Amino acid sequence: MVVGPAFDRRACLRAVGSLGLASLSGCAAGGPDPGPDSDPALSVPALSVPSAALTDEPVRVVAENLEPGAPVTLRATARSRDGAEWVSRAAFEADEDGVLAVPERTPLGGTYDRADAMGPFWSMRPADAPDGPLPPGARFTPPEGAYDVTLAVERGGETLAEATTTRLLFEPEIESHSLGVGLVGRFFVPPGDDSVPAVVHLHGAGGRPHLATGRLLASRGIATLTLQYFGAPDPIPDTLAEVPVEYVERAISWLLERDRVAGPTVGLFGFSRGGSLALLAASRSDAVGAVVGWVPSGLVWEGLGHGRAPAGTSAWSVGGDPVPYLELAEADPGPPPTPALPYYEPALAGATDAELDAAAIAVEEADAPVYLVSATDDRRWPSTAFCERARERLDAADYAHEYRHDRHEGAGHYLRLPYLPTPGISRDRYNAYGGTPAANARASASAWSETLAFLRRSLSA
Known part of the structure; x- marks a missing residue:
């Protein structure tokens, strides 16, 4: 069964949110109703999946009325923003009742290798590179707003059943606002009139605000200021x-003045270098009620100039003065795509105790719960070692608030929104990020889910 073009994605999303798994025909125009008196002997293979869901929502894919024990292949197809086709495949056998429930079944072969409800989604690869290393720069970038994934159950080259689900990158009814004078970024607000928790999100060394993250947080009930702080x-x-760290403090004050924001505190959520900035700002402000760092450093490092060359000064300043920092090591990482670890690991190993103490962020001076996420195969910098240093400071201070460090084995630096295809994010044309597609997919989904729960819990207290 194929979804026709005439359906209301917003209405489908609301239906999925309230009802959970639904047959695709429930949101499709003109979907047939077999009725209670239909003859089971006349049943044909069918594929069931929600018609629409937010991109961070796992969905249940079930095929029914298959030949018991028959070998079948589940194929998922989507198109990235540039129009390129991405495909995943997984081989299964139908059970004794002729059912294939994807979440509970380990594939016999294909693009992922363990029982995983969202394996068909995150394991998609470019259709022109079905096996082996991906071409440099190959990465799935979703179209603006939403993208469709078509799932098909096949046997012997014949399509037995087909269905399409829409993956929404954000709730269409969220609001988007420009910021006040002196701030750069966007402010995303959940639909409705109620007061809601709020966070400032801080990007990494790429220098651009993570608008997709802000929109999805707002879709999940958290007003988000995606702040650009350089570039x-x-x-x-x-x-x-x-x-200037004071720039983040100005953003916090601006956020607390919004009518929809439920004060008296807001959260800080930073990625990579932005995670370090979040920890640093939280150590100085009583207005921070939660702080999240994805692959951050608990140490202040030398900044980056044009072309990401060492800046010769700290990444951050307070009161116009550079914050004490560790210098990057001199390194020749070789031809691209290159890791950045050679700039950090030797510098960390060669630093004296006095230098490490001076560059350490005083996370224990924050007055808020802390959640840190690291990746053990991080090729940009050793985020797990950095997060452990921050955790040890909190241990030593007998920190009064909740704090936690989740380390994701085998994952790389490039954490992204859940269930987007992860093949290709281990590296791009210029940079190595690390991790395998499966480990990166698991880390992204877990970090996102735990971050949402942490922010809701911390900012509602």
């Missing part, structure tokens, strides 16, 4: 060098 015209620096 644009005044009032922010051109490069990641001596970025």
Whole structure:
């Protein structure tokens, strides 16, 4: 069964949210109703999947009325923003009742290798590179707003059943606002009029706000200011060098003045270098009620200039003065795609205790719960070692709030929104990030789920 073009994605999303798993025909125009008196002997293979769901929502894919014990292949297909086709495949055998419930079944072969409800989604690869290493720069970038995934059950080259589900990147009714004078970024607000928790999200060394993250957080009930802190015209620096921590504090104050924001505190959520900035700002502000760092460092490092060359000064400043920092090591990482570990690991190993103490972020001076996420195969910097240092400081201080460090084995630096295809994010044309597609998919899904729960819990207290 194929979904026709005439259906209301927003209505489907609301239906999925309230009812859970639904047959695709429930949201499709003109879907047939077999009725209670239909003859089971006349049944044909059918594929059931929600018509629409937010991208962070796992879905249940079930095929029925198959020949018991028959070998079948589940194929998933989507198109990225550039129009390229991405495909996953997984081989199964129908059970004795002729049913294939994807979440409970381990594939016999294919693009993923363990029971996983969302394996068909995150394991998609470019259709023109079904096996082996991907072409440099191959990465699934979803179209704006939503993308369709078509699932098909096949046997011997014949399609037995087919269905399409829409993966929404955000709730269409969220609001988007520009910021006040002196701040760069966007402000995303959940639908409705109720007061809601709020966070400032801080991007990494890429220098661009993570708008998709802000939109999805707002879709999940958390107002989000996606703040750009370097890489644009005044009032922010051109490069990641001596970025004023006071700029984040100004963003916190702006956020607390919004009518929809349920004060008296807001959260800080940072990725990579932005995670370090979140920890640093939280150590200085009583207005922070939760702090999240994805692959951050608990140490202050030298900033980056144009072309990501060492800046010769700290990444951050306070009161116009550079925050004490560790210098990056001199390194020649070789031809791209290159890791950045050679700039950090030797510098960390060669630093004296006094240098480490001076560059350490005083996370224990924050007055908020802390949640840290690291990846053990991080090729940009050793995020697991960095997070452990921060955790040890909290241990030593007998920290009064909840704190936690989740380390994700085999995952790399590039954590992203859940269930988007992960083949290709271990590296791009220029940078190595690390991790395998499966480990990166598991880390992204877990980190996102735990972050949502942590922010809701911490900011509602």
